[in-house]
Amino acid sequence: MEVKAVYFSPTRTSEKITMTIARKVAMKLKTSLKDINITKNHDIGRIPEFSKEDILILGLPVYSGRIPEIIEEYVHNLNADGTKAIVVAVYGNRDYDDALLEMRNILNENGFEVIAGGAFIGEHSFTDKVATGRPDEKDLEEARAFGDSIVMKLENIGDNQVDSIDIKGNYPYKERGVLPHVTPSTNDDCTECMDCAEECPTGAISMDNPREADPKKCILCCECIKICPEDAKFNDNEKIIGLAKMLEDNFSQRRDPEIFI
Ligand SMILES: Cc1cc2nc3c(=O)[nH]c(=O)nc-3n(C[C@H](O)[C@H](O)[C@H](O)COP(=O)(O)O)c2cc1C
Known part of the structure; x- marks a missing residue:
């Protein structure tokens, strides 16, 4: 057992x-x-x-x-x-x-x-x-x-x-919502530590350059954003930002x- x-x-x-x-x-x-x-x-x-x-x-x-x-x-x-x-x-x-x-x-x-x-x-x-x-x-x-x-x-x-x-x-079951085919962006604080690329569940982030990611593979799980020690990854897509704001306004209790x- x-x-x-x-x-x-x-x-x-x-x-x-x-x-x-x-x-x-x-x-x-x-x-x-x-x-x-x-x-x-x-x-x-x-x-x-x-x-x-x-x-x-x-x-x-x-x-x-x-x-x-x-x-x-x-x-x-x-x-x-x-x-x-x-x-x-x-x-x-x-x-x-x-x-x-x-x-x-x-x-x-x-x-x-x-x-x-x-x-x-x-x-x-x-x-x-x-x-x-x-x-x-x-x-x-x-x-x-x-x-x-x-x-x-x-x-x-x-x-x-x-x-x-x-x-x-x-x-x-509920129909799955459709998310935009985008990937999180990267700012200048990225040190290429590669934590994001190594942990990405779908291998969407390039192992040569962690600033590059494949929108066809990305599932927007946000692993890269949460794991980054420099806070260098972020969502800048308007739909995702709007969704986050809607959640903050309505589901904080x-x-x-x-x-x-
Ligand atoms: C694409 C996507 C869709 C999500 N949909 C919902 C949802 O319908 N309802 C909800 O309460 N949270 C939703 N979440 C939030 C996750 O369920 C939640 O953050 C969870 O704790 C993430 O689990 P993990 O830490 O094991 O990845 C969604 C997250 C993602 C990335």
Whole structure:
């Protein structure tokens, strides 16, 4: 038996929440934890295998109320025969809409038994003024408490099959919004440390010149902006700036994690 934490997390908030839950579950079950970070490694040649005794904790950020399109094929290729799973969506304080439901449905269709789900909040990718610094200690405390509840449920279920859990969301799912085909810009403070290019989940930033990026590959995850030690990367596209302003004006009130178990 192994707890397998699989997550996609360009700006690391989904990673923090998923790993906090997973560490708690593995520790309480006194079993090993496998950290499967698919932020850069999401080609379907690397799909992990699951035994019936394993536990999958899948953590994804919410993009336009859905799971990120770039990770869709990978998630659809996760397969099991009765492995228990937990779904975790991390969103930027606006809404998670149908993302958590989408995750539950894909995993249930692929032979997992989804026994719990959680929607958590992370600092918004487009602005550091919405959900600033989240997940914070209170969020991590809730993530650990969620881990405790998961273990309690697993102990109660034993080897029995369970009914699928109810999760908030609608089907047909929300249509994905269309973002402009642009990349973040770079100012003169860039020192070519290459952190952005090395961490870019899609390889959109040139390894020869980190000021150059391919708009066909860029998914606007904002990893490069958040990771840059010199604050040299920024969004200067009008639509993205307008979106950030709309979020700051309308979605600054703190939202709390929601648990489905
Ligand atoms: C393209 C894109 C679309 C997003 N859409 C939403 C959304 O619909 N609702 C929301 O609350 N946050 C949205 N966010 C914000 C992220 O869900 C949030 O910042 C999350 O914490 C990022 O996860 P990560 O740190 O694991 O990359 C979006 C971010 C990006 C890059």
